[in-house]
Structures are given as structure tokens and as C-alpha cells.
Amino acid sequence: MIRTLVVCCPDWPVVAAGLADRPAAVLRGNMIVACSPPARAEGVRLHQRRREAEAACPELVFVAEDVGRDVRAFEPVVSTVAGFTTSVEVSRPGVCSLAVRGPARYFGGESSLAVQLTQAVAGVVSPLKGPSCWIGIADSPFVARLAAHVAGESSAGAPDPGSSTDGVAARVLIIPPGESATWLADLPVGLLGNRELADILNRLGIRRIGELAAMDEGLVGGRFGAEGLSAHRLARGIDDHALVPSEASPDLTVGCELESPIDQVDTVAFIAAGMAEELLGRLAPHGLGCTRLLVEAATEQGEKLSRWWRTDWPFTAKAMVDRVRWQLEGWISSPGEVPSAGITFVRLTAGEVVQHYGRQLDLFAAPSEASRRVERGVARIQGLLGHASVVGAVLAGGRGPLEQVALVPWGDPRQGGGKDRVPWPGRVPSPAPAVVYGEHLAVELISAAGDPVAVTGRGQVSAPPARMRRLPSGRFAEVVAWAGPWPVDERWWDLNSHRRHARMQLLLEDGTAHLLVIEGGNWALEATYD
Amino acid sequence: MTSAAAAEVVARAGRASDRSDLQRLGTRFRPTSLAGEHLLPVTAALQGVLPVGGLIRGSTVLVDAQRASGATTLALELLAGPSLGGYWCALAGVSQLGCLAAVERGIDPSQLVIVPSLGAADRWMQVLATLFDSVDAVLFAPRTAVRSSDARRLVTRSRDRGSVLVVLDREKSWPGPSDLHCTVTSSVWSGLSRGHGLLSSRSYRLEVSGRGAAARPLLASLQLPA
Known part of the structure; x- marks a missing residue:
């Protein structure tokens, strides 16, 4: 067992967004994943839906989740903690851990180390108006993390650590050596970190961690499989993921000297993807x-x-590449030493290996060979041209030809789809135009008498259109047939995005058909039925 | 023998009465003469137009228009068949293409890769080559003139990988070879009048030429959307 100290900066996503001192929440999709202390005081909770949170606290400010931002903001904290010891591990933005034995001896005992750490971290976090960090010390990283959490929860209302050492002590919880299992026994099973499993255990009447620990290991394994076994081990105070401060064997290292320095994070990440695949391929x-x-x-x-990075589940190649990307982005944006030249060397080392039982993939959700081949190809193109260069199409709601399909960068979640295909009155009728101009091309539309054609407030043309030409210097072409105008008054409830326009279909003498739009008295070519 | 017989019927095709003959012939011959995996399916509208009733894997199809509009819709229709059959498709270099039209033609958006802009001159060949490795049919719309050596390399690459390359050539920028060449010679819209109606459907006249079964050029007519 290696004594471990965990530094936990609460509500980190909100702190990273710079919103810790006002009611604010971080959203993943529609769900709250973090909120600031003022928001919590108003009744905002984790895993709440956006609407419920708004009902609890109308002035709540929302920001979207961005792990990259969280990591970048966390980098100064990690550097500060790294000033105490050499082996700092980042579990996730807001949480890092270190082996406590050496530093504790140097800084005068575990509690003294914790106090000094708290004060040092507060120096970094307080400019961001973040709350003070919590610290837990125990025999394993998992118990230490729980201890930090429990210390933080119970310290609500304790004096500010800046003003008194009592405040610091209230935010530190030290579990004496060998007492992990005893301490864990009274805590609810939900704290084991597996919500689904905790839900089942609760319904079976197993509410305390001690009750789970008392059960027979073989029976737990038979009923709940690998996840149940790992929860059972944690419940007994045994952590598979101990901090191991030893050198890794060269087999577990993949390094790459780059011939020419690279100054783009995307490019390094692309190279790292290959290295991650190789590393996993060896394991x-x-x-x-x-x-x-x-x-x-x-x-x-x-x-x-x-930097050391840690996860609870074994890293996938993509997760490794994300860590590389975060680390480099954090480095570039850190206030301290910023790299002054391109990256010439990258190395990935597997610091701790565990038996990987794998996760059983859903039979029907398992990707086919064809889609894996596509994913590989797309990754290669994204490496060449950038992440946003390859897109997928998602049907969305809207009236114009461009609004009805949303283009989403490949790999980003695709939202929308079927349920948005509800009727949209005023939608451009099918068939859709095959060529859509990204920016509208100005045209001039005149009547037989040579007057510009206008659309009245009642949605009528002032005169039948007779000829059209591209501005500034096109030739007039006869209009053979036309239909419309179809007036559209969109988003009238919002001053900024309010848009009032009308569309027309035109068929010209040369057989080409076009979709025209008039807005603010100016006609423009929106699309062509090529 | 089968291809000769098919060519015989193809030569007469284009008239609607012969299309059923061709389809019957196509279904009868396909299992014996053409391995299913060498042929990507096409939509019913195109079955009577293409010489072998499908897109041969690894072939290059050039779509353009002669003083007529409608090449883009025809190119999308060519891709719709494979997509409806569950194959992956890609649109490359088509920043102005209406994706809604692609979906309406029957291309499945969940199995569609779009690369709107192919990037600098030294990259686009590599991007296209990667797409050939990944998907079954690629629609490529060159924006500037393609060098004939590059075109030849692309054609060879797509043949190697068994992926169909559909070149949508609006500006006469594809110099190179193609296995099949579909030219829109005229397209007439119906449904729209002066002040009422809607664009509803378009009747095409095509000239289809190429190699092999398509060596003898044929004229075909077709209605899109059918």
C-alpha cells in the first residue's frame, strides 16, 4: 500500500470557466454536470435537467462542457502541486494525486504537508475566485479521493482557510494507515463510483459499503461480473490502481523523435494516435x-x-490522444513557461498495467468492418486537413435548403435527426435544389415594363417577373415560369435574429431553374436546381 | 455472350418500352455473369440507362452537361443506389452541393462522408485516395482543371480499391479517362407555370458512352425525381 494524497478542487469546470463567484452551471447536453457554490445554495444540483435548474435559480448562467478548457485551467494547479513532489498524477481536471511518504517526511508530517498544499493551491485558485481545495490522505488513491470528498462536504460553513488554520484543517481528512476498510464501512454504496451498480445494490437492501464488503467475493463476482468484483475490492479498501513510483519497462514506452518541429497541437495529436495504437497493441x-x-x-x-494521467477504466487510444492534446494545450496556454519552439519529441509510457477483461460490446451496436474502415479513413483526412474538414449530415428543422441539413464535424455528437422532421410551414418545397450558394448572389429581377419587382407586405409580387440578371454585370434572361412569393417571418420574438424574407422559384429561358430570395428589398440567388 | 446480348438490348434502350426488356435481362443475367459484389446497385430510374444495370466497382463515371442543367442531380442519383443498398458514400470537394437534395435523392446521411473542401494542391490527391480506401462510392467535383496525369492516377487508384468514382464535371475540368460518360443533353422542368405550380419533375435526355458494354453510345431519357 502506498499512502496517497489527493488534492480535489471542487466545482472545477465552473472555476475553469471563470464563473465560480456567481450562480453558474456547466451543461453536458441538457444535464448539469457542475455548478458553482452560489448556484448550489439556490438549489441547483448535479444531474439536474436544465429546466429544473432554471426553475430553482432563474439568473443561472450556463456554459457548455469543455474538458480542454478545464485541463488548460488546471495546469497551473498541477505545476504548483508538482513543486512539492515529482510524481503528480492528474486523474481528471480538478483532481490530482501524489505519493505522500517522501514529501510528508520533508514537509513535517502528513497534516503539515496538507496544510501547506492547501495554502499553495489557494494561491493559484483564488484569482479564479474558486473555493478552497479539499485534501484526503489514505492508503489508496480511491479512499483518499473519497476522504477528500467527505472532508469537503462536511466543511461547508467552515471558516475560510485564508484567514485561519482551522479552516484548512476542516478541509483535510486523513485516514490512518490500515483503517481504510473500517472508515469505508459506514459510507453509502453510491460513493463506489458506479451508479448503475449502486442502484441495484440499494434495491437489494445493500446500502452501506461495509455490507458489500462483508459479502462473499465469489458470489459477488458471479452475480455482478468484473464491475462487481472491482467494487467489492474497493469496498474492502483494496485499490487496484495504487500509485507506483517505479520506472516503467522499455516495452511499455513508445517514443517518437520528430524530424521537423511541429507547432500545431492537432498534428502532434495525429502522430500520438499512431503511438497510442502501437502501445495498446503491445499490451x-x-x-x-x-x-x-x-x-x-x-x-x-x-x-x-x-505529466501522469490516470483513468478508472483502461485507456482507449482515443482517450490517450485526448490526454496528449490536453497536456499540450495546457502547456501552451499556461501563464508560466510557455514552449518557445515546435514540438520535436513525444513519448507515451504505460505507467501501470492491469488485467483488462474488456467490455462486452452491444451485439447490435458493434461497429461493422465497413464503418471501422471509414473511421480510419476519416481520421487520416482529419489529420491532413483538420478536424472540421470532414463533416457528416444531420437532418434538422428549418425552412431554407441550408437550414434543413446541419453539417457536423466527424466525430462530434450528432444531434437532431428524425424527431425534428416535423412540419415547417413555409418550408421550401421538394425537390430540394442541388446547388446551394453559401453566400447569396445578388440578382436583379424586373417586370415586363422594366420596373424592379417587389414583394408587398401581403406577400404578393408588385408585377409578374419578366427578366432576371446577375449583378453587377450579368445579361438579362427571360423568365419563363415562376411561383411564389412565399413570405417567411422567422424568429420575430428575437430582435437580433429576426428575419423577414420571401422566396420564389424561377424558370429561365435557358431551362435552368433557381430559388430566389428577397430580403430588405434586394433579390438574391439562394440556390439552383441543377 | 452475356455482355454482347446485353449490349444488343442496350443499343435499343432509351425507349421506355425496351426498359422492361432490359430489366428482365438484367435480373436474369446478373447472378451468372456478374458477381454481385462487383456491381453496386443503382436506383430503379437509372437501371435502364446504365449498360450493365449497375455501377461496376472500380469504374469511373463522368457526369457532365452540354448546354443543359441537371448534371448535379444526375450525379446524386448515381450515388443514391449504392447508399440505399447500404454502402458508404462520400462527397468530395462539393462545398456548394445541397446536402438536402442528396438526402432527398435517397442517400443515407448516416453513411455519408462529406469533405466540402479538399484543401491545397498537394493534399487533395491524398484525400481522394484515402476516400477510395474507406468508402464504396465517391462523388468528386473538381473546381479547377485536373492535370491528366493526376486524373489517370485517381482512376487507377479507384480501380485498385474497387471504389466507384463519380466525377461531376461542371466546368470541363476533367481531362482524363472514364469508363462511363453520361452527358445531359437536355433537361426540361415540368410543374411550374406563370405565377402558380411548383417545380416538380424534370425529364432528361442523356447520352451515355464509354468502354466495354457502353462502347456504342446510346441515347436515353429519364424522369427525375421519378
């Missing part, structure tokens, strides 16, 4: 997965940044 034949990853990067000028 997979042994049935191993990696839960702790060391990412090292160096620039042409010799500056180096290395």
Missing part, C-alpha cells in the same frame, strides 16, 4: 490495459513537460 496480446499514462513532450529548445 493487448497479454490481456493487459493501461490505467496510468505518462505523456512526455519536448520542444526544439529543450523545454520539457511530462
Whole structure:
């Protein structure tokens, strides 16, 4: 067992967004994933839906979840903690851990180390108006994290740590060596971190961690499988993911010297993707997965940044690449030493390997060979041209030809789809135009008498259109047939996005058909039925 | 023998009365003469127009228009068949293409990769080559003139990978070879009048030429949307 100290900065996503001092919440889709202390005081809770949160606190400010932003903001905290010891691990933005034995001896005991750490972190966090950090010390990272959490929860209302050491002490919880299981026994099973499992256990009448720990391991394994076994081990105070401050064997390292320095994070991430695949490829034949990853990067000028990253489930290649991307982005945007040249060296090291039983994929959701082939190809193109260069189409609601299809960068979640195909009065009729101009091309539309054609407030043309030409210097073409105008008055409830226009179909003498739009008295070519 | 017989009927095709003959012939011959995996399906409207009643894997189809509009819709229709059959499609270099029209023609948006802009001159060949590796049919709309050496390399690459390349050539920028060449010679809209009606359907006249079964050019007519 390696004594572990966990530093937990509460509500980190809100702090990273710079909104910690007012009612604010971070949204994933429609769900609250983090909220600031003022918002919590108003009754906003995690996993609430947006509307419920708004009902509880009308002045709530929302921001979308952005893990990259969280990591970038967390980088100064990690550097501060790294000032105390060499082996800092980042579990996720807002939480990092370190092996406590050496630093505790140097800084005068565990509680003294915790106090000094709290004060140092407060120095970084307070400019962001974030609340003070919580610290837990225990025999394993999991118990230490829980201890930090419990210390934080119980310290609500304690004095500010800036003003008194009592405040600091209230935010630190130290579980003495060997007492992890005893301490855990009284806590609810929900804290084991697996919500689905906790739900089932609660319904079975197993509400305390101690009750789960008292059960027979074989029976738990038989009923709940690998997830149940790992929860049972945690309940007994055994953590599979101990901090191991040893050197990794060279087999578990994939490094890459780059011939020319790279100054784009996307490009490095692309290279890292290949390295991550290779690293996992070495582990997979042994049935191993990696839960702790060391990412090292160096620039042409010799500056180096290395960070440990940890997850509860073994890293996938994509998760590894995300860590590389976050680390580099954090490095670039950190207030301290910023890399002054391009990246010339990247190395990934699997710091801790565990038996990887894998996750049973859904039989029907399993990707086919064809879609895997497409994913590989798309990843390669995105590496060449950038993430947003490859898009997928999603049907969306709207009236114009451009609004009805949303183009989403490949790999981003596709929202919308079927349920948005409700009737939209005033929608451009089918068939849809095959060529849609991104920006409207100005045209002139005149009547037989040579007057400009206008659309009245009642949605009528002032005179039948007779000829059309492209501005500024096109030739007039006869209008053979036409239909419309179809007036559209969109978003009249919003001053900024209010839009009033009308569309017409025109067939010209040369056989081409076009979709025209008039807005503010000016005609424009929106699309062509090519 | 089968291809000769097919060519015989194809030569007479274009008239609606012969299309049923061709379809019957097509269904009768396909299992024996053409392995299903070498032919991507096409929509019913196009079955009578294409010489073998499908898109041959690895072939290049050039779509353009002679003083007529409608090439884009025809190119989308060519892709719709494979997409309806569950194959993956890609649209490359088509920043002005109406994706709604693609979906309406029957292309499944969940199996469609779109690369709106192909990037700089040294990249686009690589991007297209990657698309050939990944998807079954690629619609490519060159915006500037393509060098004939590049065109030849693309055609070879798509043949290697068994992916159909549909080139939508609006500006006469494709110099190179094609296995099948569909030219829209005229297209007439119906449904729209002076002040009423809606654009509803368009009757096409096509000239289809090429190699192999399509060596003898044929004239065909077709209604889109059918």
C-alpha cells in the first residue's frame, strides 16, 4: 500500500470557466454536470435537467462542457502541486494525486504537508475566485479521493482557510494507515463510483459499503461480473490502481523523435494516435490495459513537460490522444513557461498495467468492418486537413435548403435527426435544389415594363417577373415560369435574429431553374436546381 | 455472350418500352455473369440507362452537361443506389452541393462522408485516395482543371480499391479517362407555370458512352425525381 494524497478542487469546470463567484452551471447536453457554490445554495444540483435548474435559480448562467478548457485551467494547479513532489498524477481536471511518504517526511508530517498544499493551491485558485481545495490522505488513491470528498462536504460553513488554520484543517481528512476498510464501512454504496451498480445494490437492501464488503467475493463476482468484483475490492479498501513510483519497462514506452518541429497541437495529436495504437497493441496480446499514462513532450529548445494521467477504466487510444492534446494545450496556454519552439519529441509510457477483461460490446451496436474502415479513413483526412474538414449530415428543422441539413464535424455528437422532421410551414418545397450558394448572389429581377419587382407586405409580387440578371454585370434572361412569393417571418420574438424574407422559384429561358430570395428589398440567388 | 446480348438490348434502350426488356435481362443475367459484389446497385430510374444495370466497382463515371442543367442531380442519383443498398458514400470537394437534395435523392446521411473542401494542391490527391480506401462510392467535383496525369492516377487508384468514382464535371475540368460518360443533353422542368405550380419533375435526355458494354453510345431519357 502506498499512502496517497489527493488534492480535489471542487466545482472545477465552473472555476475553469471563470464563473465560480456567481450562480453558474456547466451543461453536458441538457444535464448539469457542475455548478458553482452560489448556484448550489439556490438549489441547483448535479444531474439536474436544465429546466429544473432554471426553475430553482432563474439568473443561472450556463456554459457548455469543455474538458480542454478545464485541463488548460488546471495546469497551473498541477505545476504548483508538482513543486512539492515529482510524481503528480492528474486523474481528471480538478483532481490530482501524489505519493505522500517522501514529501510528508520533508514537509513535517502528513497534516503539515496538507496544510501547506492547501495554502499553495489557494494561491493559484483564488484569482479564479474558486473555493478552497479539499485534501484526503489514505492508503489508496480511491479512499483518499473519497476522504477528500467527505472532508469537503462536511466543511461547508467552515471558516475560510485564508484567514485561519482551522479552516484548512476542516478541509483535510486523513485516514490512518490500515483503517481504510473500517472508515469505508459506514459510507453509502453510491460513493463506489458506479451508479448503475449502486442502484441495484440499494434495491437489494445493500446500502452501506461495509455490507458489500462483508459479502462473499465469489458470489459477488458471479452475480455482478468484473464491475462487481472491482467494487467489492474497493469496498474492502483494496485499490487496484495504487500509485507506483517505479520506472516503467522499455516495452511499455513508445517514443517518437520528430524530424521537423511541429507547432500545431492537432498534428502532434495525429502522430500520438499512431503511438497510442502501437502501445495498446503491445499490451493487448497479454490481456493487459493501461490505467496510468505518462505523456512526455519536448520542444526544439529543450523545454520539457511530462505529466501522469490516470483513468478508472483502461485507456482507449482515443482517450490517450485526448490526454496528449490536453497536456499540450495546457502547456501552451499556461501563464508560466510557455514552449518557445515546435514540438520535436513525444513519448507515451504505460505507467501501470492491469488485467483488462474488456467490455462486452452491444451485439447490435458493434461497429461493422465497413464503418471501422471509414473511421480510419476519416481520421487520416482529419489529420491532413483538420478536424472540421470532414463533416457528416444531420437532418434538422428549418425552412431554407441550408437550414434543413446541419453539417457536423466527424466525430462530434450528432444531434437532431428524425424527431425534428416535423412540419415547417413555409418550408421550401421538394425537390430540394442541388446547388446551394453559401453566400447569396445578388440578382436583379424586373417586370415586363422594366420596373424592379417587389414583394408587398401581403406577400404578393408588385408585377409578374419578366427578366432576371446577375449583378453587377450579368445579361438579362427571360423568365419563363415562376411561383411564389412565399413570405417567411422567422424568429420575430428575437430582435437580433429576426428575419423577414420571401422566396420564389424561377424558370429561365435557358431551362435552368433557381430559388430566389428577397430580403430588405434586394433579390438574391439562394440556390439552383441543377 | 452475356455482355454482347446485353449490349444488343442496350443499343435499343432509351425507349421506355425496351426498359422492361432490359430489366428482365438484367435480373436474369446478373447472378451468372456478374458477381454481385462487383456491381453496386443503382436506383430503379437509372437501371435502364446504365449498360450493365449497375455501377461496376472500380469504374469511373463522368457526369457532365452540354448546354443543359441537371448534371448535379444526375450525379446524386448515381450515388443514391449504392447508399440505399447500404454502402458508404462520400462527397468530395462539393462545398456548394445541397446536402438536402442528396438526402432527398435517397442517400443515407448516416453513411455519408462529406469533405466540402479538399484543401491545397498537394493534399487533395491524398484525400481522394484515402476516400477510395474507406468508402464504396465517391462523388468528386473538381473546381479547377485536373492535370491528366493526376486524373489517370485517381482512376487507377479507384480501380485498385474497387471504389466507384463519380466525377461531376461542371466546368470541363476533367481531362482524363472514364469508363462511363453520361452527358445531359437536355433537361426540361415540368410543374411550374406563370405565377402558380411548383417545380416538380424534370425529364432528361442523356447520352451515355464509354468502354466495354457502353462502347456504342446510346441515347436515353429519364424522369427525375421519378
